[in-house]
Amino acid sequence: MLEIKDAQFERVVLVGLITQDQPEEKLEEYMDELEFLAFTAGAETLARYTQKLSQPDAKYFVGSGKLKEIKEYVQENEVDTLIFDDELTPSQLKNIEKLMEIKIMDRTNLILDIFAQRAQTSYARTQVELAQYEYLLPRLTRMWTHLERQRGGIGMRGPGETEIETDRRIIRDRITLLKKKLEKIDKQMATQRSNRGQLVRVALVGYTNVGKSTLMNVLSKSDVFAEDKLFATLDTTVRKVVIGNLPFLLTDTVGFIRKLPTQLVESFKSTLDEVREADLIVHVIDISHPSFEDHIRSVNETLEDIDSRDKPTILVFNKIDQFKQAKKEAVADDEVLEDNYTLEELKRMWVNKSQDPSIFISAVKGTNLEELRKLMYEEIKGIHETRFPYNNYLFNYYDHLSEEQE
Incomplete structure (x- = not known):
């Protein structure tokens, strides 16, 4: 593993661009996410700098005047690291490092650093x-810093x-x-x-920090690591779960993110294979996040990239307890929210909007988890009956027993 300097307590400044493809409101969302990424890596964000350009400057990403302004702040406030929201080209990185004389990172490098900490x-x-x-x-x-000489000797290096x-x-x-x-x-x-035999496979997918691991723990009664930071889970976790009379395999996968580095998609091929080979996808969504619809699109794009978009899917809108709290705070502050839907309105909208079955839960509070179990049971049972029709009589028998007990 590459040696990475401990990022704890690093003082950082964030830099982003407003472009035709990335308007100001969208950049604000990305910068909020970048700050959370920096926090996850162990850094303190001191300031944000943005600039409006038609496209990134070929030499410095931002204009030379803006970079000089940033340099003055960096020198006055003893900043350790400058983090750019988009991936820098090799020449941009070299030019900025030469001018700034501090550590320079971009979003991709920052995500890789977090993955290195979490692996x-x-x-x-x-x-x-x-x-x-x-x-x-x-x-x-x-x-x-020059790499350790891992190989050398006579004839191993050219003149x-x-x-x-x-x-x-x-x-x-x-x-x-x-x-x-x-x-x-x-x-x-x-x-x-x-x-793994003939068990139906279910994969939990979703944007990072939406509560997949928490839901995994609740459904499987296990102790998968869960934390309110980005990319808390990197390693794929598989558990055997039984709902009613029906056993299946439940997989917790790495969270997706906007601008996901292509290097990670390729390197985590086997992790994504768990999604490719799943029979049912449970797409977990943080309904309390203001950009949850953008998160849904990002996850669907990644699923499209790995040929898994057409799999049977359940949409699980998580954190409804936090959604209600955010609404209370907004009303108390007389804040006018754009697209200020109530939870009931969102439920009706998504039931009509999506072809996939959807449910609204709180994994932490336990709200509507029994309804989720019933929904998963019906979906998994349908897949199982299609694949193993000779087992149908077992389901009918156990269902009959359950109805008699009720």
């Missing part, structure tokens, strides 16, 4: 390390080879090694999936 298993660490190296390779600059060229060769060798390691692990995990 617990050897498999997750390998996935993150591969993504880090693939991101780093074209961006080696004078500010990169006059520079330090950065040596680093690039070391990284390419490491990438090749990591890919081979992941291929081996992927085959093992594919074998494990094939050995």
Whole structure:
């Protein structure tokens, strides 16, 4: 794994652009999310800087005048790191580092850093390390600390080879090694999936920090790590769950996010395979978040990318307790909210709007969880009956017993 400086207590400044494709209100949402990412990584945000440009400046991302303004603030306030909301090109990164003389990161690098902190298993660490190296390779600059000599000796380096060229060769060798390691692990995990028998597979998916792990714990009565930070869960967790008389496999997956680094999508291929091979997708949504519809679109785009958009899906709108609290606070402050729907109006809208069945719950408070279990039971039972018609009489028998007990 790449050595990463402890990000705790780092003082950071955020930078973003208002463009034709990213209006001011959208940028504010992204900057809020970027600040939460920085907080998750262990940093304190001191200031935000934004600029309106038709497109990012080819040399500095923002205009040179804006960057000089940022530099003055950085020097006056002893800022450690400058974080840009969009991915910087290698030349932009080099130019900004040369001018600012502090650590420069972009959203992709920040997400990779959080993944590196959160990876617990050897498999997750390998996935993150591969993504880090693939991101780093074209961006080696004078500010990169020279890699340890992992190989050398007579005949191993050409005459006059520079330090950065040596680093690039070391990284390419490491990438090749990591890919081979992941291929081996992927085959093992594919074998494990094939050995799980004939149980129906259900995958929890959703934007990061929507409560998937909390819901996993409630449904499976397990103790999956859950925290109110982004990407609390990286490693795929699979539990056998029984609802009524029906057993199935429930999988908790890594959260999605807008502007998800392409390196991570490729590196976490096997994790996403759990979604690809699922029979039913439970799409968890944070109804209390003002951009929940944007989150739904982001998740659906990722599902489309991995050919899983057409799978049977249940929409689970979580955190209705926080939605109600946010409404109370807004009314108390005489705040006028755009699209200020009540919870009942949102329920009716999504029932009419979506072809997928939907339900509104609070995993923390336990609200409507029994209704969710019944909905999942009916969906899983339908899949099971289609796949294993010879088992239908068992379902009918157990359902008959349940009705008699009631």
